[in-house]
Amino acid sequence: MDACDVAIAGGGPAGLVAGLILARAGLRVTVLEKHADVLRDFRGDTVHPSTLTLLDELGLGDGFARLGAQRVRGASIPVAGGGPPVTVADLSRLRVRHPYIEMAPQWDVLNLLAEAASAEPGFELRMNAEVLGPVVEGGAVRGVRYAEGGPSAGPGSERELRATVTLVCDGRGSVLRREAGLVPRSWPVPFDVWWVRVPGSSALSDTLAPRGGRGLMYVLIPRGEYVQAAMLFPRGSGPELLAGGMEALRERFARDLPELAGGFGGMAEEDLKFLHVELSRLRTWYRRGLICLGDAAHTMSPVGGVGVNLAIQDGAAAGRLLAPGLLDGTLSDRDAQGLQRRRAPVAAATQAAQRLMHRGVARLLRSDAELALPRPAARVLRSAPALAAVPAWLLGVGPRPEHAPDFARR
Numbered sequence: 001m002d003a004c005d006v007a008i009a010g011g012g013p014a015g016l017v018a019g020l021i022l023a024r025a026g027l028r029v030t031v032l033e034k035h036a037d038v039l040r041d042f043r044g045d046t047v048h049p050s051t052l053t054l055l056d057e058l059g060l061g062d063g064f065a066r067l068g069a070q071r072v073r074g075a076s077i078p079v080a081g082g083g084p085p086v087t088v089a090d091l092s093r094l095r096v097r098h099p100y101i102e103m104a105p106q107w108d109v110l111n112l113l114a115e116a117a118s119a120e121p122g123f124e125l126r127m128n129a130e131v132l133g134p135v136v137e138g139g140a141v142r143g144v145r146y147a148e149g150g151p152s153a154g155p156g157s158e159r160e161l162r163a164t165v166t167l168v169c170d171g172r173g174s175v176l177r178r179e180a181g182l183v184p185r186s187w188p189v190p191f192d193v194w195w196v197r198v199p200g201s202s203a204l205s206d207t208l209a210p211r212g213g214r215g216l217m218y219v220l221i222p223r224g225e226y227v228q229a230a231m232l233f234p235r236g237s238g239p240e241l242l243a244g245g246m247e248a249l250r251e252r253f254a255r256d257l258p259e260l261a262g263g264f265g266g267m268a269e270e271d272l273k274f275l276h277v278e279l280s281r282l283r284t285w286y287r288r289g290l291i292c293l294g295d296a297a298h299t300m301s302p303v304g305g306v307g308v309n310l311a312i313q314d315g316a317a318a319g320r321l322l323a324p325g326l327l328d329g330t331l332s333d334r335d336a337q338g339l340q341r342r343r344a345p346v347a348a349a350t351q352a353a354q355r356l357m358h359r360g361v362a363r364l365l366r367s368d369a370e371l372a373l374p375r376p377a378a379r380v381l382r383s384a385p386a387l388a389a390v391p392a393w394l395l396g397v398g399p400r401p402e403h404a405p406d407f408a409r410r
């Protein structure tokens, strides 16, 4: 019979970090990933200070440094009435080992994690393995059903993987979560996003620069030879924006972002990568034998770029809290409860902050005003720049940063 201690649905950030730590505890871990590779563009490339520290603890700091990531040290906003933008979040003021956000393609980070995990004798990553649902016996989940060969595999490809515990890490559209009968609560989101890669460089080479107005908002992320731009627009208005044709949209972008104007010339509709923004969270993250982590437990808005980092922190907490019970055979609902108690307040607090920011974004998208910091607020921040450490801490470290357990450190 195909069996292991931990079956993990999904080889994203949450699944691979949990898998690596549990395998380092000496457990037999199998990760089932439906895709044949991890190559997906714009999939959360932000690696925050808390995650960088965790990677160091796992002995992956040097490997990460070799990826040649781009550093972002803060965020700044234009001031009402003109003048230079003011720094509203300054990560360089944080007293942490890595006072910056690193921008690294998510697939590079996933490959780093997968390679490290594959060095453990108990770890296996099965690609092209699409999880279909849980195996349930006596009211408890005892593993998963999956299709070998991925989504296109025909009948006869279905397999069963038995496990003491199953971790649901298959992301925001989690099939396993649905099949396990867990339904998240969702909050309405007033906007959606197009991600686009714009050739050229931002004047603010290490600073996130939100700006915009008159119905659109932009967040520019410097990525070296290009700028990753998020274009936020009111929910449902995408077709309207496209109705005037790509030429009109290119002109609009060039007008709003003059320093990148030259980069929009060849932009086609398929270059606009659409992100339907979601904000949702499970009330209960588990049922007997199964626990949800990362986006499957709490789908985050892209505001603050925290989704990957929360997923990784969930994975680390799962590794630390579940390993002892798995090793001595005492794993119970209490361990799952403990894991939810540890991580759910962090997700809830972050989502509450994101909902507040959504209101500001919605107001801006509805109005004709430009995004600008009121002059009194700009004066305060200029005279007390240390205040910019507070949003930087919330963004970069946040409450309850997770650390690698001793057994997983290298």
Ligand SMILES: Cc1cc2nc3c(=O)[nH]c(=O)nc-3n(C[C@H](O)[C@H](O)[C@H](O)COP(=O)(O)OP(=O)(O)OC[C@H]3O[C@@H](n4cnc5c(N)ncnc54)[C@H](O)[C@@H]3O)c2cc1C
Binding pocket: 009, 010, 011, 012, 013, 014, 015, 032, 033, 034, 035, 042, 043, 044, 045, 046, 129, 130, 131, 132, 169, 170, 171, 172, 174, 175, 176, 195, 274, 275, 293, 294, 295, 296, 300, 302, 304, 305, 306, 307, 308, 309, 311
């Ligand atoms: C376009 C976009 C841009 C984003 N930008 C940012 C950002 O800049 N910063 C940030 O922090 N976050 C960002 N996010 C969010 C971030 O990507 C997620 O929060 C994070 O990846 C969640 O990690 P996860 O491991 O929980 O799930 P995911 O990363 O979604 O990983 C889930 C994995 O499960 C696999 N899978 C799915 N279904 C199955 C199945 N049935 N069987 C087997 N495998 C399955 C998927 O292929 C995937 O590999 C972005 C998200 C999107 C969509």
